[in-house]
Amino acid sequence: MIDFVSSIFEHFVDPRKRIFFGYIFISLLIAFIWLIYVKKLSPIKALYKIFDKRIFFSKSSKSDYSIFLLNRVFTLFISPMLITQVVIATLIFHSLHKITWLNLTIFQDIPKSAVVLLFTLTIFLLDDLTKYFVHRWMHKFPILWALHKVHHSATELTPLTIYRTHPLEGVVFSLRSAFSQGTAISVFFFLFGDKVTLASVLGVNIVIFIFNVAGANLRHSHIGIRYWSWLEYILISPAQHQLHHSIAKEHHDKNFGATLAIWDWIFNSLHHSTETESLTLGLDDTPQIKSHSLITIYISPIVEIIKIIIKNIINAYLWFRKTVNILFKLWQKLTKLLTREDKDNSNVEI
Ligand SMILES: [Zn+2]
Numbered sequence: 001m002i003d004f005v006s007s008i009f010e011h012f013v014d015p016r017k018r019i020f021f022g023y024i025f026i027s028l029l030i031a032f033i034w035l036i037y038v039k040k041l042s043p044i045k046a047l048y049k050i051f052d053k054r055i056f057f058s059k060s061s062k063s064d065y066s067i068f069l070l071n072r073v074f075t076l077f078i079s080p081m082l083i084t085q086v087v088i089a090t091l092i093f094h095s096l097h098k099i100t101w102l103n104l105t106i107f108q109d110i111p112k113s114a115v116v117l118l119f120t121l122t123i124f125l126l127d128d129l130t131k132y133f134v135h136r137w138m139h140k141f142p143i144l145w146a147l148h149k150v151h152h153s154a155t156e157l158t159p160l161t162i163y164r165t166h167p168l169e170g171v172v173f174s175l176r177s178a179f180s181q182g183t184a185i186s187v188f189f190f191l192f193g194d195k196v197t198l199a200s201v202l203g204v205n206i207v208i209f210i211f212n213v214a215g216a217n218l219r220h221s222h223i224g225i226r227y228w229s230w231l232e233y234i235l236i237s238p239a240q241h242q243l244h245h246s247i248a249k250e251h252h253d254k255n256f257g258a259t260l261a262i263w264d265w266i267f268n269s270l271h272h273s274t275e276t277e278s279l280t281l282g283l284d285d286t287p288q289i290k291s292h293s294l295i296t297i298y299i300s301p302i303v304e305i306i307k308i309i310i311k312n313i314i315n316a317y318l319w320f321r322k323t324v325n326i327l328f329k330l331w332q333k334l335t336k337l338l339t340r341e342d343k344d345n346s347n348v349e350i
């Protein structure tokens with residue numbers, strides 16, 4: 001129980017967590033200034049807009065809050081079972097030591113500040129790139145989509161919607177993080193030894209810290225801040241992520257990026273932001289999960305995955321049976337042909 005309470009509390013006081021109160025406060029401030037200067041609202045109207053009770057007390061948001069609490073319980077049980085990045089880093093580090101042809105002395109002259117800069121950027125870029133691909137796969141593969149639907153079933157967005165995920169999606173993303181960080185850490189320690197340190201602020205990678213301070217929480221909110229068109233090629237704006245949640249066909253499979261929009265730009269999934277007021281958020285193809293009931297949210301993805309697996313097993317069995325039949329017929333034809341040839345040959349001899 002103490003673990004559970006402290007894990008919830010930790011999310012608001014730990015700067016490594018997205019909903020750290022400092023980031024939330026700065027996000028509120030950014031939203032306030034944006035509504036006044038860009039949307040030309042009065043300060044009172046801006047406050048009403050930010051703390052819109054229709055959003056924060058909606059069915060969707062209430063289920064976000066419950067999922068956030070319930071997922072903390074799941075995390076307490078699941079996380080110790082996951083392969084940690086330390087294990088992965090150690091495994092890679094030991095296998096790298098078997099490389100004998102590489103002359104490591106060439107890396108010794110590189111100044112520490114350059115190593116720190118390179119390491120901090122690599123960790124950030126690798127983390128962001130793998131997030132992009134895993135998110136893209138979540139939309140592409142039916143089994144992963146069954147899990148990721150939970151996040152997309154939100155019809156209103158609040159900063160806590162980031163935690164509206166199925167626990168199994170959490171496992172997939174934890175493994176991704178362990179692999180990407182474990183790889184970067186082991187390679188850098190192998191090449192540069194004790195020069196490797198992360199440039200951080202309050203224990204957070206400085207790049208992530210800047211992004212969080214710049215209002216990352218507003219991506220899951222009803223405040224549709226848009227960036228200049230050129231900047232939306234580089235960084236995902238809050239409005240671009242809100243568009244990712246839109247049910248409109250033209251917005252499907254767009255803006256998978258977590259921090260950088262560059263990956264979406266390179267791999268052809270970028271969509272510039274639009275006015276978010278007109279967007280309808282949620283799912284258009286799964287009526288049962290729209291109820292926001294917790295049982296449906298946690299159970300229906302499992303049922304769907306079992307159905308997909310059974311369907312695939314049946315399809316594989318039917319394919320196997322069809323292939324065996326074809327091969328058997330071919331074999332029969334071949335043996336018939338061979339016995340006929342044998343007969344013909346023996347006739348010629350006579
Ligand atoms: Zn998505």
Ligand SMILES: [Zn+2]
Binds near residue numbers: 162241245
């Ligand atoms: Zn989202």
